[in-house]
Amino acid sequence: MKPHLGLTILFLLAQTSDTCLLKNGMSSVYLSAFEDLKPGNVIGTLPFESETSKETDVELRVVKGSDLVDVKPGSHDLILKKGLDRDEGVGKFEAVVECRSSNLDADFSQLNISVFVTVKDINDNAPVFDSAEYFVDIKEELPTGTIVFTDFEATDNDQPGPNSFVQYSIVPGPHAHFLEIPDPFKPVITIKDRINYEEIKKFSVEIEARDQGEPSLASKVPLHVTVVDVNDLLPRFKHSHYTAKSQKNGILVFEPEAVSAQDGDRLNASLIFSLSGELSDHFAIDNDGRIRSITPNPPQRATFFVTAAEKDDPERNSTAILSIRLQPSLAFQHNTYSTTISPSTPIGSTVITVAANSENNASLTYSLLADTNTVSIDEVSGNVVLRKKLEKPETLNVTASDGENVVSTTLHLMTANSEESCRTPIKFEKFEYKMTIGKLNVLGVVNATSRSGNKLTYILMNMNSDFEVDTNGVVKLLPKARLNCKTCELIVVAKDGTQMAITKVNVDNPSFVLHSSTTLALLIMIILCLIFAMLAILVCRKFCEKWKQGNRRSSICWLNGTTDTGISITTTTPINSRYVVNSERDRCYESKSPGPKRSQGAHLVPVTVVSDGSGASPTVYF
Numbered sequence: 001m002k003p004h005l006g007l008t009i010l011f012l013l014a015q016t017s018d019t020c021l022l023k024n025g026m027s028s029v030y031l032s033a034f035e036d037l038k039p040g041n042v043i044g045t046l047p048f049e050s051e052t053s054k055e056t057d058v059e060l061r062v063v064k065g066s067d068l069v070d071v072k073p074g075s076h077d078l079i080l081k082k083g084l085d086r087d088e089g090v091g092k093f094e095a096v097v098e099c100r101s102s103n104l105d106a107d108f109s110q111l112n113i114s115v116f117v118t119v120k121d122i123n124d125n126a127p128v129f130d131s132a133e134y135f136v137d138i139k140e141e142l143p144t145g146t147i148v149f150t151d152f153e154a155t156d157n158d159q160p161g162p163n164s165f166v167q168y169s170i171v172p173g174p175h176a177h178f179l180e181i182p183d184p185f186k187p188v189i190t191i192k193d194r195i196n197y198e199e200i201k202k203f204s205v206e207i208e209a210r211d212q213g214e215p216s217l218a219s220k221v222p223l224h225v226t227v228v229d230v231n232d233l234l235p236r237f238k239h240s241h242y243t244a245k246s247q248k249n250g251i252l253v254f255e256p257e258a259v260s261a262q263d264g265d266r267l268n269a270s271l272i273f274s275l276s277g278e279l280s281d282h283f284a285i286d287n288d289g290r291i292r293s294i295t296p297n298p299p300q301r302a303t304f305f306v307t308a309a310e311k312d313d314p315e316r317n318s319t320a321i322l323s324i325r326l327q328p329s330l331a332f333q334h335n336t337y338s339t340t341i342s343p344s345t346p347i348g349s350t351v352i353t354v355a356a357n358s359e360n361n362a363s364l365t366y367s368l369l370a371d372t373n374t375v376s377i378d379e380v381s382g383n384v385v386l387r388k389k390l391e392k393p394e395t396l397n398v399t400a401s402d403g404e405n406v407v408s409t410t411l412h413l414m415t416a417n418s419e420e421s422c423r424t425p426i427k428f429e430k431f432e433y434k435m436t437i438g439k440l441n442v443l444g445v446v447n448a449t450s451r452s453g454n455k456l457t458y459i460l461m462n463m464n465s466d467f468e469v470d471t472n473g474v475v476k477l478l479p480k481a482r483l484n485c486k487t488c489e490l491i492v493v494a495k496d497g498t499q500m501a502i503t504k505v506n507v508d509n510p511s512f513v514l515h516s517s518t519t520l521a522l523l524i525m526i527i528l529c530l531i532f533a534m535l536a537i538l539v540c541r542k543f544c545e546k547w548k549q550g551n552r553r554s555s556i557c558w559l560n561g562t563t564d565t566g567i568s569i570t571t572t573t574p575i576n577s578r579y580v581v582n583s584e585r586d587r588c589y590e591s592k593s594p595g596p597k598r599s600q601g602a603h604l605v606p607v608t609v610v611s612d613g614s615g616a617s618p619t620v621y622f
Contacts, residue, residue: 330405
């Protein structure tokens with residue numbers, strides 16, 4: 001029996017060695033390959049049951065999927081015929097390998113083997129933006145965190161997972177601080193830092209999209225930003241102060257140039273002009289900034305304000321100062337002239353020179369109207385020459401003529417010891433000015449004149465932390481002023497070097513309210529006064545009660561002895577008389593009264609009123 005058993009085993013081995021059975025009874029083969037596997041490389045080996053089976057014992061042929069894989073000649077290996085790209089949809093595929101055994105007598109001499117191949121993804125694609133570059137307009141002065149751009153996106157063709165997971169960021173650069181992407185997983189760009197149109201009008205940043213593969217891949221695109229100007233600046237005058245010294249065809253001619261303003265944002269917003277301040281109602285201004293007089297006799301000297309406001313938003317406005325200093329066609333340089341002549345001044349010397357200006361530069365002739373032999377005047381130069389000693393002050397009239405027009409001025413000649421020489425040549429137009437705090441920081445103008453013609457300097461003597469006066473006498477409220485006065489009194493001094501004048505400026509503060517501490521102190525004082533008044537009333541009441549009780553105690557002791565029966569009063573007694581009986585307080589209630597018994601410390605006293613007639617005499621008990 002043993003020889004037959006061995007032959008049987010050898011027969012079975014011969015049978016199985018030539019079959020197409022797979023190991024462990026598998027019916028299919030599962031393989032995987034990375035998508036970057038090159039054609040010709042082995043994907044995997046078919047695991048046949050018999051390891052001793054030779055490649056020549058079976059014939060393998062791909063009957064399905066032959067465009068992708070093939071059997072390596074002389075082996076059980078499957079090789080790749082063409083490249084794989086999972087991103088193009090080839091994520092897995094099936095191939096069928098036909099197996100034919102050379103032993104036709106074997107049980108499994110022919111078998112189709114299914115091979116399932118999974119293509120593994122690699123990070124071979126960088127994110128791709130939907131545009132090569134982006135453009136966006138952003139308004140200036142937008143708050144931090146404002147969303148300004150979302151119209152961008154990048155996609156990664158790698159399979160879902162870290163290789164296609166995209167994160168966004170702003171690439172560091174010279175202008176990267178203006179923008180940010182707060183959430184790297186969302187394509188949303190916001191304001192990071194304030195953008196000012198006046199500082200920058202255009203700039204570019206780079207947006208980066210990066211996947212999370214190993215190694216990661218990224219791409220970048222530029223974002224071009226145009227900053228849009230918004231209406232955040234006030235209108236702007238070319239000059240803060242304009243002076244008009246003449247007029248042409250009824251229109252004032254200003255220096256250094258005509259009054260003009262423009263929108264501070266350069267948005268070409270329409271502007272409207274208006275005049276305000278003292279004496280401004282004598283003039284009118286049009287939308288081109290031309291100012292003309294509208295009254296028959298406009299003031300020759302005035303200072304007021306011109307305001308340029310946006311037509312659509314009048315609250316946005318700016319102010320400039322206008323000074324009107326009109327001169328006639330012929331006028332002296334000063335309204336009055338004065339000079340002091342001392343006893344030592346030599347005869348024949350020039351003591352003062354008067355001068356007038358002509359609009360057409362005509363030749364002028366000067367003369368004295370007064371009949372005096374103290375001085376004379378040169379007709380051409382205007383030099384006043386001393387002819388004799390000045391004994392007392394004199395006032396003379398001087399004229400200048402251009403042939404058609406004649407103007408005059410006053411000349412004061414003063415002795416060295418005269419009171420006239422002590423008079424200050426500086427004088428304010430008003431002894432006291434009144435101004436009111438409004439929306440503008442400019443409150444008004446103080447103006448002084450000097451007969452000497454020297455330039456004046458204005459000095460504010462008090463409240464310098466809240467107000468200021470500039471060189472033109474313009475009174476302004478400082479931005480950090482904290483006023484604690486309903487009416488603020490300012491003292492302003494005008495100086496020309498040696499002389500000075502003083503004026504007072506009363507500034508009304510409509511927004512004045514008492515400080516909280518002051519209000520609390522006043523409230524406490526009122527409460528204390530009320531408490532003291534109430535205490536005084538209580539003390540007075542107590543005193544009055546004590547006083548009444550004392551009087552009552554002395555007036556209720558009517559009966560002293562046991563024989564007292566009461567009081568009798570006749571009608572002849574004056575009606576308003578007062579009767580006090582037994583006011584001795586030490587004998588009160590020492591004995592009982594025969595009258596009605598007293599109750600609780602009091603008793604009744606009979607008082608009988610007797611009349612002169614025969615009528616009844618009533619008795620009243622008290």
